[in-house]
Amino acid sequence: MEQPPCWQCNKKYTGLFCAHCNALQCPVDDYYSVFGMERKLSLDVQALQAKFYELSRLLHPDRFTRRSPLERQYSLEASSLLNKGYRVLRNPVQRAEYVLKKEGFDIGEQGTKDVPPELLEEVFELNMALEELKMGDQQARGAVEEARQRFAAMRDEIDRELEQLFQQWDEKHERATLQQIRGLLNRRRYIHNLVTEVENVATLSN
Amino acid sequence: MSQLFQIDFSSAKRKRIVGIDLGTTNSLVAFMDLTGPKVIPGPDGERLVPSIVSLTPTGEFVVGHAARKLLIDQPERTVYSVKRLMGRGLEDVKEELTLFPFRIAPDSGNVIKLQLGERQLTPPEISAQVLLQLKRNAEAFLGEEVTQAVITVPAYFNDAQRQATKDAGRIAGLEVLRLVNEPTAASLAYGLDKRQNGVVAVYDFGGGTFDISILRLQDGIFEVLATNGDTHLGGDDIDNLLLRIALEDIAAEWGQDLSGHGEAVQRLRRAVITAKEELSYLPFTHIQFEWEGRSYRRELTRELFEKLIAGIVERTLEPCRQCIADSGVSVEQIDEVVLVGGSTRIPLVRRAVENLFKAKPHTELNPDEVVALGAAVQAGILAGEVENKLLLDVTPLSLGIETMGGVVSKLIHRNSTIPTSATELFTTAVDGQRNVLIHVVQGERELAKDCRSLARFELKDIEPMPAGAARIEVKFLIDANGILNVSARDQRTGKEQSVEVKPSYGLTEDQVEAMIVESIEKAEQDFKERQVREARLEADTILAATEKARASDAWLDLSEQERQQITEATNQLLLVYHSEDHHLIRQKIDELNQATLKLAETMLNSAVRAALKGTKLE
Numbered sequence: 149m150e151q152p153p154c155w156q157c158n159k160k161y162t163g164l165f166c167a168h169c170n171a172l173q174c175p176v177d178d179y180y181s182v183f184g185m186e187r188k189l190s191l192d193v194q195a196l197q198a199k200f201y202e203l204s205r206l207l208h209p210d211r212f213t214r215r216s217p218l219e220r221q222y223s224l225e226a227s228s229l230l231n232k233g234y235r236v237l238r239n240p241v242q243r244a245e246y247v248l249k250k251e252g253f254d255i256g257e258q259g260t261k262d263v264p265p266e267l268l269e270e271v272f273e274l275n276m277a278l279e280e281l282k283m284g285d286q287q288a289r290g291a292v293e294e295a296r297q298r299f300a301a302m303r304d305e306i307d308r309e310l311e312q313l314f315q316q317w318d319e320k321h322e323r324a325t326l327q328q329i330r331g332l333l334n335r336r337r338y339i340h341n342l343v344t345e346v347e348n349v350a351t352l353s354n
Numbered sequence: 355m356s357q358l359f360q361i362d363f364s365s366a367k368r369k370r371i372v373g374i375d376l377g378t379t380n381s382l383v384a385f386m387d388l389t390g391p392k393v394i395p396g397p398d399g400e401r402l403v404p405s406i407v408s409l410t411p412t413g414e415f416v417v418g419h420a421a422r423k424l425l426i427d428q429p430e431r432t433v434y435s436v437k438r439l440m441g442r443g444l445e446d447v448k449e450e451l452t453l454f455p456f457r458i459a460p461d462s463g464n465v466i467k468l469q470l471g472e473r474q475l476t477p478p479e480i481s482a483q484v485l486l487q488l489k490r491n492a493e494a495f496l497g498e499e500v501t502q503a504v505i506t507v508p509a510y511f512n513d514a515q516r517q518a519t520k521d522a523g524r525i526a527g528l529e530v531l532r533l534v535n536e537p538t539a540a541s542l543a544y545g546l547d548k549r550q551n552g553v554v555a556v557y558d559f560g561g562g563t564f565d566i567s568i569l570r571l572q573d574g575i576f577e578v579l580a581t582n583g584d585t586h587l588g589g590d591d592i593d594n595l596l597l598r599i600a601l602e603d604i605a606a607e608w609g610q611d612l613s614g615h616g617e618a619v620q621r622l623r624r625a626v627i628t629a630k631e632e633l634s635y636l637p638f639t640h641i642q643f644e645w646e647g648r649s650y651r652r653e654l655t656r657e658l659f660e661k662l663i664a665g666i667v668e669r670t671l672e673p674c675r676q677c678i679a680d681s682g683v684s685v686e687q688i689d690e691v692v693l694v695g696g697s698t699r700i701p702l703v704r705r706a707v708e709n710l711f712k713a714k715p716h717t718e719l720n721p722d723e724v725v726a727l728g729a730a731v732q733a734g735i736l737a738g739e740v741e742n743k744l745l746l747d748v749t750p751l752s753l754g755i756e757t758m759g760g761v762v763s764k765l766i767h768r769n770s771t772i773p774t775s776a777t778e779l780f781t782t783a784v785d786g787q788r789n790v791l792i793h794v795v796q797g798e799r800e801l802a803k804d805c806r807s808l809a810r811f812e813l814k815d816i817e818p819m820p821a822g823a824a825r826i827e828v829k830f831l832i833d834a835n836g837i838l839n840v841s842a843r844d845q846r847t848g849k850e851q852s853v854e855v856k857p858s859y860g861l862t863e864d865q866v867e868a869m870i871v872e873s874i875e876k877a878e879q880d881f882k883e884r885q886v887r888e889a890r891l892e893a894d895t896i897l898a899a900t901e902k903a904r905a906s907d908a909w910l911d912l913s914e915q916e917r918q919q920i921t922e923a924t925n926q927l928l929l930v931y932h933s934e935d936h937h938l939i940r941q942k943i944d945e946l947n948q949a950t951l952k953l954a955e956t957m958l959n960s961a962v963r964a965a966l967k968g969t970k971l972e
Contacts, residue, residue: 201575205744209773209834213531213736224773224833231746231771 151176155218164207164226172212172219175226179233179246182226189247189314189329193238200234240310241336244329251323253330264335270295271342278349289350296346299339306336371502371531371737372492373729375539376481376519378437378562378588379696381405382726383488385496386739391543391730393723396491402722403491407483408432409470417487426624429455429616431471435590438562439466439477440522441515443859450586455616464859478518478861479869482525489526490884499881503528504733506725508563509535510583510673510750512796513808513838514859520837521861525869531736533835536560537567538747539728540694541576543719552689553579555677557707557715558725559670560695562588566674568681568688574742580680580769581750582673589630589697592663596626596654599662600641604650618645633659634699660702667706674710680769691715694724746771749832756793756802765830768798775831779845786818792828794838807858811840814852826851882936889939893931896946900924908956916952923949 153159154166154173161167163184164175180187183199205211207230212223236242248255263271274295280288310332317325373391375382380402384393393401400419408416408424409431416424425432438450443464451458459467459474467474485505492500505528507519516533523530537556551572558565565583569576600622605611612618625643632639638655678685691711697703698721707715719727734740748769754762755778765776780790790813797805816824825845832838842851861869900920903909909917923946930938 201572201577204575204746208744208746210532210732210735210744214738224831225775227834228773228775228831231774235770 164203172207172215172222172226174222175229177229178250179229179237182229182233183237187247187250188318189244190311190318191237191243196234196238200230203230240307240314241333244310244314244333248326248330248333251326253326255330255333264338267339270298274299274342274346278346281349292346292350296343296350299343299346303336303339303343306332306339310336369502370496370498370500371504371733372488372500373539373726373731373733374485374488374503374505375536375726375729376437376484376505376507376522377405377725378435378560378590379405380561380722381484381488382723383492384723384726384730385492386730386734386737391727391734393726394492394495396487397494403484403487404434405437405481405484406432406434407436407470407480409473409475411471413473415483415486417483426617426620429620430457430469433468433470433480435562436468436477436480438586438590439468440481441477441512441518441859442466446859454590455619464857465861465865476861478522478866479525481519481522482869485522485526485528489528493881494884501527501529502531504532504534504729504736505530506536506539506729507533507836508560508583508585509537509558509565509567509581509747510563510585511535511836512585512751512806513836514806514857515585516835516837517857517860520835521866521869524866527870530835532732533837534729534732534745535565535567535578535581535747535836536563536725537565537581537694538569538576538578538745539726539732540692540719540724541567541569541571541728542731542743542745543724543728544692544716550689553681553683553687554690554692555674555688555711556692556694557670557674557698558583558694559697559703560588561697562586562590564588564670564673566670566677568677568683575744575746577746577771578748578769579682580677581748582677582680583750584669584673587666587669588695591666592630592697592700593623593627595662595666596630596641597623600626600643600650600652603652604643607650608648612645621645629654630659631699634701656701663700663702667700667703670703671706671710685710685712688713693717694721696722747834747836748772749774749836751796751806752798753794753796753808753830753832753838754802754805756795760802762795762797762800762802762805766832770832772832772836773834775829777827777829780813780824780826780828780842781822782816782819782824784821787821787824788816788818789814790816790824790826792840794830794840808838809858810856811842812854812856813842814854816851817844828853882934885936886934886939889936889943890931893927893939893943896943896950897924897927900946900950903950903953903957906957908953908960911956912953916949919949920946920953 151162154161154169154171156171157166157169159166159168165172175182204227207223207227209220209223209227212220236246245255277288277291277295281292310329313325313329313332370385373384382393382402384391395401396403396418398419403418404422406418406421406425408421408428410416421432425434433456435454439447439456444458444462444466447466457469459469461467465476467476468480489500503523505519505523507516519533520530537558540558541554541556554569554571556567563583563585564587565581567581568579570579601613622643625641629639629641633654633656638653641652641654643650688711691707691713693704693707693715704715731740731743732745735743749766749772750768752764752768753766754764757763765778766774780792782790792811793802794808794811795802795805796808799805813826816826826842827845828840828842830838830840840853842853843849844851927942927946930942933939
């Protein structure tokens with residue numbers, strides 16, 4: 149995508165700052181673009197942090213106190229994008245959801261309440277045990293803990309699968325891969341919510 | 355040796371930005387000099403300005419130590435701890451009112467007004483008086499006008515409380531370039547980044563507020579990971595507890611209830627505060643109080659004191675635990691703990707912190723001054739004088755909008771790094787609807803009624819259309835001060851949509867403007883008068899020196915023409931001496947300086963010659 153010329157000196161440039169007059173430009177509303185990175189699903193979180201700090205030094209409003217109102221506004225917008233981008237991109241799940249959205253997928257909350265059919269029986273048993281625990285039956289604790297571990301292990305397994313699919317998409321950019329990732333994310337969200345709920349009940353009934 | 359602060363000398367001539375700690379109990383102003391942050395003392399030499407404001411019967415404001423005396427003599431014209439009321443409504447402060455002698459004016463709406471003598475003043479206006487005093491102190495010390503400042507606020511302050519602080523600055527004639535969170539400011543002052551990269555917790559227990567922040571330090575970046583706190587928990591609460599006990603004690607002993615007696619209560623408050631402070635370094639002390647010829651004396655051991663305040667100290671620990679959980683680090687990963695605020699002098703508080711964080715806390719810097727010093731460092735960052743440091747702070751509370759059924763839809767989560775923003779699409783519900791009202795709240799609860807109402811934003815003059823056809827994109831942006839800015843755009847036309855802000859608590863823009871106009875006029879007057887006074891003092895000095903020089907041998911060495919020039923310049927200065935124009939006085943001082951240059955040189959030379967000869971010059 150062609151960038152418009154610099155607002156200050158009207159020359160061509162690429163990136164966040166004009167190469168000629170060093171004026172900060174209106175940022176493009178895209179996390180990857182603010183970080184100056186290609187849209188990839190696998191990324192090194194350590195390197196992301198380093199980049200985040202480096203760009204913060206350049207873009208933070210503290211650096212623009214004595215600059216023009218327009219540049220101050222751009223700094224506000226750019227660092228807001230940077231901060232949000234860092235929050236989203238450092239988390240694999242949020243990162244994948246962001247990329248799905250950018251690639252035109254609908255990633256609403258639908259489907260997260262429905263139990264995946266293959267888990268029906270296990271979830272039913274877990275809910276029974278949870279109810280008993282809530283009623284004060286401490287004997288149910290063992291079953292609940294066992295189920296928690298099982299579901300947590302499932303979540304870990306999904307995370308490994310996701311990682312592979314991330315690499316696959318980064319290499320080939322096939323839409324079918326994203327489709328798969330979306331399915332996996334829905335399943336993960338359901339299991340993750342389940343684990344969190346179990347943990348909450350377990351602490352509350354302690 | 356590594357440079358402590360990278361200093362850009364080219365900026366030396368630019369306007370100076372001061373750092374201000376506007377505290378519940380005390381306030382301070384500091385600035386960056388070439389060696390680092392320094393607290394600016396007042397004309398009385400005191401570094402702390404008590405946040406106490408008194409209105410004299412002649413309509414003058416008295417601030418600080420002088421006002422503290424009036425707190426006892428004229429309690430109905432004097433107010434303290436007004437920070438507790440900043441950005442709050444009448445409903446919020448009911449509890450405070452039972453403990454503090456605030457006199458609320460009858461027509462207080464969503465902005466509280468305090469009755470001070472015959473005037474009614476809002477908390478920002480009263481805080482502005484404290485800021486004005488600090489501004490004057492800084493101007494007198496630095497010898498230049500001060501118009502830009504960084505002001506600190508408790509990290510857990512909500513939007514309304516921050517806005518109120520900013521308003522106070524504007525009323526005092528200060529452009530508030532940044533609001534900085536107190537614990538983060540303290541971490542800047544400690545310069546912990548020089549020692550190592552790591553994770554630091556700042557425990558800030560002040561006069562009226564409690565904050566905890568956890569930061570990651572890396573190569574000069576101070577990244578706040580999480581913050582928590584209680585904006586109504588501080589040393590004041592300990593004072594009130596002791597005060598209540600002493601009042602009950604006295605009632606039992608004397609058969610007289612003093613609690614309705616303003617002056618007696620203020621004296622007794624001073625007495626319990628003294629006892630509290632002594633117990634930080636003594637195993638026991640006495641609360642001593644005299645009133646109308648009777649005296650009350652009660653022994654208080656540190657042991658009993660600690661039992662009494664255990665509950666208050668415990669209340670600081672839950673926010674700490676929540677903050678650790680939110681920060682994503684474990685207690686073991688926290689490398690250092692820093693103590694800030696006067697209440698951290700209490701040994702029990704230190705022990706509680708040490709137990710929780712399993713680390714010996716830092717106390718090297720004066721806990722009363724460290725926040726102001728940090729504010730000065732932040733001022734240095736904004737001025738471009740400190741280039742290697744950068745603070746990345748967070749918003750302490752989640753931001754959301756009220757949706758159907760009073761449920762909150764969260765747009766920005768707590769502990770998000772600021773600046774940050776969120777965009778929502780709004781539309782109309784009925785055909786031809788022109789306005790849309792958006793209720794913005796702050797807090798962690800599910801229902802809007804349990805959260806803090808921030809403001810109602812009204813999208814106005816929407817083009818009439820069938821229901822649901824309008825597409826208004828509203829952007830909620832929290833800036834680096836932690837203050838919300840809302841803008842709206844019609845998605846179809848790309849045109850800016852007008853938004854009217856109705857703050858739930860706080861002054862409207864018009865009200866602030868009116869207060870600024872009133873105060874600036876006064877401040878400018880003050881500043882001018884001082885300039886004139888200072889110019890005259892300088893004139894006195896040079897006139898006296900010239901007079902003395904006329905009697906010296908050097909005077910005789912001058913040519914007739916030179917002597918005439920000096921006489922002429924002296925007369926010129928005397929002519930303008932009583933004018934109100936300090937520029938003119940200074941101009942004539944400079945001219946006399948010029949005219950006497952040779953005279954001064956001759957006198958200096960003869961002094962040097964005399965000194966070399968060993969003769970003593972009178």
